[in-house]
Amino acid sequence: MATILQFDFPYPGPWGEEGARALKDLAESIAAEPGLVWKVWTENEAEGIAGGIYCFADEPSALAYRDMHSARLASFGVTDIRAKVFDVNEGLSAITNFKIA
Amino acid sequence: MATILQFDFPYPGPWGEEGARALKDLAESIAAEPGLVWKVWTENEAEGIAGGIYCFADEPSALAYRDMHSARLASFGVTDIRAKVFDVNEGLSAITNFKIA
Secondary structure, three states: OOEEEEEEEEOOOOOHHHHHHHOHHHHHHHHOOOOEEEEEEEEEOOOOEEEEEEEEOOHHHHHHHHHHHHHHHHHOOOOOOEEEEEEEOHHHHHHOOOOOO | OOEEEEEEEEOOOOOHHHHHHHOHHHHHHHHOOOOEEEEEEEEEOOOOEEEEEEEEOOHHHHHHHHHHHHHHHHHOOOOOOEEEEEEEOHHHHHHOOOOOO
């Protein structure tokens, strides 16, 4: 069953196109993670926070990635990491036009 | 620019198909909100939390919805509501297979 993983944490930049250049290799690595359907990269420069919403094909893949990525972020010096895993309510999500991929 | 809105909050159920029946009318109303591209309904019964990830076509629509929905949830008796608005980093999100719709 599709599983949503939310990450957010304090982030000092870089943002936008500069961030895209700096994190391109990481993004290519994440695109190859087992079970990943997609990740949207989220950022709020005014609040100094960033993160991502991930759609995984199944919960075990999401949980394994959550643990690995939390440790990786910590190794980058990131603190106050918030990571939450959710099931998708498929009936309600269909009404509100959500498609997994 | 596409804007992501994250909501989550403590939730006692109903979950899954029972929740889908109970909240169908609300979902139909949300589907008609100005600027909404999609909402995925999220739930974690083990942790007793639920919410949603929304994709809006622009930030003003996301902010207006955030304020309205926060007040609506409060009127339902929901407390400890977490609502965060984010820009999409389009370059990185494209690498990780995210498509707006």
